[in-house]
Amino acid sequence: MSMWAWFHRLASPKHFYRIAGRWIPWLTAVCVVLFVVGLYTGLYASPPDYQQGDTIRIMYVHVPAAWLSLFVYVVMAGASAVYLIWRIKLADLVALSSAPIGASFTFLALATGSLWGKPIWFTWWVWDGRLTSELILLFLYLGYMGLRAAIDDRRSAARAGAVLALVGVVNVPIIHYSVEWWATLHQGSTVFRAEGPAIHPSQLLPLLVMGLAFTVFYLTIVLIRARAELLLQERRSAWVREVIDSP
Amino acid sequence: MTWSQFWSMGGYAPYVWASYGLALVVFAGNVLAALQRGRTSRRALRRRVRQEEAA
Numbered sequence: 001m002s003m004w005a006w007f008h009r010l011a012s013p014k015h016f017y018r019i020a021g022r023w024i025p026w027l028t029a030v031c032v033v034l035f036v037v038g039l040y041t042g043l044y045a046s047p048p049d050y051q052q053g054d055t056i057r058i059m060y061v062h063v064p065a066a067w068l069s070l071f072v073y074v075v076m077a078g079a080s081a082v083y084l085i086w087r088i089k090l091a092d093l094v095a096l097s098s099a100p101i102g103a104s105f106t107f108l109a110l111a112t113g114s115l116w117g118k119p120i121w122f123t124w125w126v127w128d129g130r131l132t133s134e135l136i137l138l139f140l141y142l143g144y145m146g147l148r149a150a151i152d153d154r155r156s157a158a159r160a161g162a163v164l165a166l167v168g169v170v171n172v173p174i175i176h177y178s179v180e181w182w183a184t185l186h187q188g189s190t191v192f193r194a195e196g197p198a199i200h201p202s203q204l205l206p207l208l209v210m211g212l213a214f215t216v217f218y219l220t221i222v223l224i225r226a227r228a229e230l231l232l233q234e235r236r237s238a239w240v241r242e243v244i245d246s247p
Numbered sequence: 248m249t250w251s252q253f254w255s256m257g258g259y260a261p262y263v264w265a266s267y268g269l270a271l272v273v274f275a276g277n278v279l280a281a282l283q284r285g286r287t288s289r290r291a292l293r294r295r296v297r298q299e300e301a302a
Contacts, residue, residue: 104276111269115269244292
């Protein structure tokens, strides 16, 4: 089967429902293993930082949460574009299902950043480029969810949400480059930079494993949510009838 | 490293454990909300089917 044909089949609601259902247990298992390794290396097997002491361990939840806040937004905007261009309803469901997950991890990035900032910068919050643009990201997610909840007609809600998600995507590069453009307390990029990661392997390993764990977690949750939305959207199809008749 | 050393996090225990605690809340919340969404959509559809059959 060609790649294109495979994607086409995946976009068919019935197949997506089945394939996603098959993937969820495997993704869950991978996620659990990654978390066991990530937490063990991050909290126990890695040394404290020579400057920041044990506060460096906050990094292993803060950076993955911040990464996910951006990754989920890009997925949401990409899915919104697919929906607007090709009218693939499944893409809209992926965007819809992503928003609450993205919002929760944006909140986590902000909160753990605050908990890290207090002992290291001696302040919970500063209105600098990085922190402010990340806060705007949270408002974009919440605005998207509010907008969709406020419009009754499903298709109008989907279209308005997609436009908002696409407009808001300009904030993503702003967040990434904010630490270079404006004076800030926040440190620069240590992993995603042109010269390669500037971090000791003993810290890079837990960071990457946790980053992967967070990402797999998002994929698992977004599939569970998208399947639920799909049942509602396709309620008139025969296959949904079969699904809900089975226990 | 002893257990008490581990829990004290070099004196930064409140900040480190609050971060991991919040992370736990966010993860648990996401799992519960997603499962709940699945259950409510199935329940809503079953109700619909029953109504149609009754009508």
